[in-house]
Amino acid sequence: xxxxxxxxxxxxxxxxxxxxxxxxxxxxxxxxxxxxxxxxxxxxxxxxxxxxxxxxxxxxxxxxxxxxxxxxxxxxxxxxxxxxxxxxxxxxxxxxxxxxxxxxxxxxxxxxxxxxxxxxxxxxxxxxxxxxxxxxxxxxxxxxxxxxxxxxxxxxxxxxxxxxxxxxxxxxxxxxxxxxxxxxxxxxxxxxxxxxxxxxxxxxxxxxxxxxxxxxxxxxxxxxxxxxxxxxxxxxxxxxxxxxxxxxxxxxxxxxxxxxxxxxxxxxxxxxxxxxxxxxxxxxxxxxxxxxxxxxxxxxxxxxxxxxxxxxxxxxxxxxxxxxxxxxxxxxxxxxxxxxxxxxxxxxxxxxxxxxxxxxxxxxxxxxxxxxxxxxx
Amino acid sequence: xxxxxxxxxxxxxxxxxxxxxxxxxxxxxxxxxxxxxxxxxxxxxxxxxxxxxxxxxxxxxxxxxxxxxxxxxxxx
Ligand SMILES: Cc1cc2nc3c(=O)[nH]c(=O)nc-3n(C[C@H](O)[C@H](O)[C@H](O)COP(=O)(O)OP(=O)(O)OC[C@H]3O[C@@H](n4cnc5c(N)ncnc54)[C@H](O)[C@@H]3O)c2cc1C
Numbered sequence: 001x002x003x004x005x006x007x008x009x010x011x012x013x014x015x016x017x018x019x020x021x022x023x024x025x026x027x028x029x030x031x032x033x034x035x036x037x038x039x040x041x042x043x044x045x046x047x048x049x050x051x052x053x054x055x056x057x058x059x060x061x062x063x064x065x066x067x068x069x070x071x072x073x074x075x076x077x078x079x080x081x082x083x084x085x086x087x088x089x090x091x092x093x094x095x096x097x098x099x100x101x102x103x104x105x106x107x108x109x110x111x112x113x114x115x116x117x118x119x120x121x122x123x124x125x126x127x128x129x130x131x132x133x134x135x136x137x138x139x140x141x142x143x144x145x146x147x148x149x150x151x152x153x154x155x156x157x158x159x160x161x162x163x164x165x166x167x168x169x170x171x172x173x174x175x176x177x178x179x180x181x182x183x184x185x186x187x188x189x190x191x192x193x194x195x196x197x198x199x200x201x202x203x204x205x206x207x208x209x210x211x212x213x214x215x216x217x218x219x220x221x222x223x224x225x226x227x228x229x230x231x232x233x234x235x236x237x238x239x240x241x242x243x244x245x246x247x248x249x250x251x252x253x254x255x256x257x258x259x260x261x262x263x264x265x266x267x268x269x270x271x272x273x274x275x276x277x278x279x280x281x282x283x284x285x286x287x288x289x290x291x292x293x294x295x296x297x298x299x300x301x302x303x304x305x306x307x308x309x310x311x312x313x314x315x316x317x318x319x320x321x322x323x324x325x326x327x328x329x330x331x332x333x334x335x336x337x338x339x340x341x342x343x344x345x346x347x348x349x350x351x352x353x354x355x356x357x358x359x360x361x362x363x364x365x366x367x368x369x370x371x372x373x374x375x376x377x
Numbered sequence: 378x379x380x381x382x383x384x385x386x387x388x389x390x391x392x393x394x395x396x397x398x399x400x401x402x403x404x405x406x407x408x409x410x411x412x413x414x415x416x417x418x419x420x421x422x423x424x425x426x427x428x429x430x431x432x433x434x435x436x437x438x439x440x441x442x443x444x445x446x447x448x449x450x451x452x453x
Contacts, residue, residue: 159391191423195392195393197390217427346388
């Protein structure tokens, strides 16, 4: 049984290692084979970019060699897929090679697309790529006061970033002693300040306490860099001196180019994680069209459920469980306090007040992640 | 040609039905209808509120069992 995993990020890596553990004997006996194709020989811990953007993490701490994270039985190639020929159970790569499979898993992730909103890319900072996080840190460091506007595009990965970036910047300017010169203007697309209602309630109290202003039902339409104004689809506008963006996202171009899903989001069954209309193609992580958070923890829990099912298909011919929509998100509430939200398709989250212990657990998780990627946690 | 697309946002706490609609309506053509399925009672209010503010059109909104159906036409 040939299992082909396209994408070596959070979802793909956790899946591959978890599968390699479950299929140890089958791999040894040649009854199963796991191949991973990815676009990079390095694995990036993307949540670290938030800390890079405020000067709290060096960029080399973001990376590990991908081969150092994978079980030795997994065949790994840095050779991105360019063509998916699903009817023939094969993909073709940039180098011109063709790979066949019995079961295919697509986990190619998502990317921030500030260029889809006029004026946004040129006039804002964000923490969604290494280069952007470094540039954000430069502008934040040089900022001497004025209005910091946070503007949020839809959809975006990591639903906590809008709040987290606001809280950590608030504490950064406080520590620098210039908070009295900085005004925060937070904007959010829907009618409350976070999509999770209880998180929004809690954050509203924090914003009021810290003097952070907010406007809801604000969807970026265009940015007028000359006048330093963001215009919303709803007809309002917000002035800025430093515009911190959470840009709208798309899946990878290769997904849309191959007709697998509009804007790179692949129609996926919410429980089996099968691509709609396909019996041996599965989808994992950010690139699904599921109505749940695009987060590493989503990719992680999906990968665990899928690994169990794919291993069961190899061993028993049938899957054994459903993915229940589980997501767990840490929420940094400043420079030394954090909380978390956990929920699934049926259970809403009930976040607790932030405390130091959760913050230090998040700091520890930034290191523990590497064990998690290896499938050990 | 305009068509009706379904956005299955049942069980979505985050990003939630309205955020799913905002993401999808950007990709739709003017005249297209989008039907949001939601298990969150709030959607029956917050989707029409946004639709009105931004200038799209509400087509209908009804409840079928535990699921709210909110249909919106993209008008600009
Ligand atoms: C600043 C920031 C902070 C975040 N904070 C958190 C957080 O606190 N908690 C949390 O849970 N999540 C967080 N996330 C989100 C999390 O990083 C992503 O949701 C997660 O990485 C998604 O996993 P994935 O496997 O779907 O995609 P990715 O991890 O992005 O992996 C995609 C993989 O596909 C490969 N690939 C791309 N194209 C091709 C191709 N054509 N062929 C083969 N391979 C290809 C890439 O090289 C990469 O290896 C954060 C993200 C950012 C940017």
